[in-house]
């Protein structure tokens with residue numbers, strides 16, 4: 001059985017993490033954040049070092065490492081009973097982040113809806129990211145790295161949107177208030 005999933009797609013700062021976290025508090029939803037998972041890995045381990053090497057430049061971690069980490073984490077969550085594939089929606093935040101990752105993941109994951117958190121004014125995103133940098137001490141929230149992350153998003157992640165049907169794809173303005181975005185995410189669910 002494939003994991004029934006909801007995919008959040010949006011540029012850095014678009015609010016994927018905020019929505020993912022809210023959804024993850026609702027019974028029946030399991031939030032997976034690839035960025036959070038990477039940040040939780042011991043920075044002296046091979047994966048931890050690789051993550052820092054790439055993320056500090058705004059680049060994506062190589063696909064094989066990313067998918068391998070996802071698989072082992074999800075298996076662990078299932079064995080601990082925290083993610084129950086038969087009853088829970090898997091909320092994907094940050095993965096897949098390019099077409100190749102989706103091709104690998106699609107063996108295990110079925111995407112019901114894709115929520116595109118679009119933003120017509122990039123300055124909103126930049127000010128959110130800068131605010132977060134102060135709060136969370138993230139090494140990848142400096143101006144130069146932020147620019148690179150936007151570039152990678154446009155080039156690698158956005159093309160994913162072309163792979164889904166018009167009925168699967170939901171466009172949401174990321175400048176709306178969090179509760180309004182949440183309402184749009186829940187709307188198509190049965």
Ligand SMILES: Nc1ncnc2c1ncn2[C@@H]1O[C@H](COP(=O)(O)OP(=O)(O)O)[C@@H](O)[C@H]1O
Nearest residue numbers: 012013034035054055059060061066094095097
């Ligand atoms: N699916 C992924 N594939 C490769 N690298 C990833 C993936 N998800 C997260 N990362 C790495 O973690 C960093 C932080 O990700 P994330 O917290 O999701 O930030 P963002 O706000 O840019 O969406 C990325 O810049 C990248 O280096």
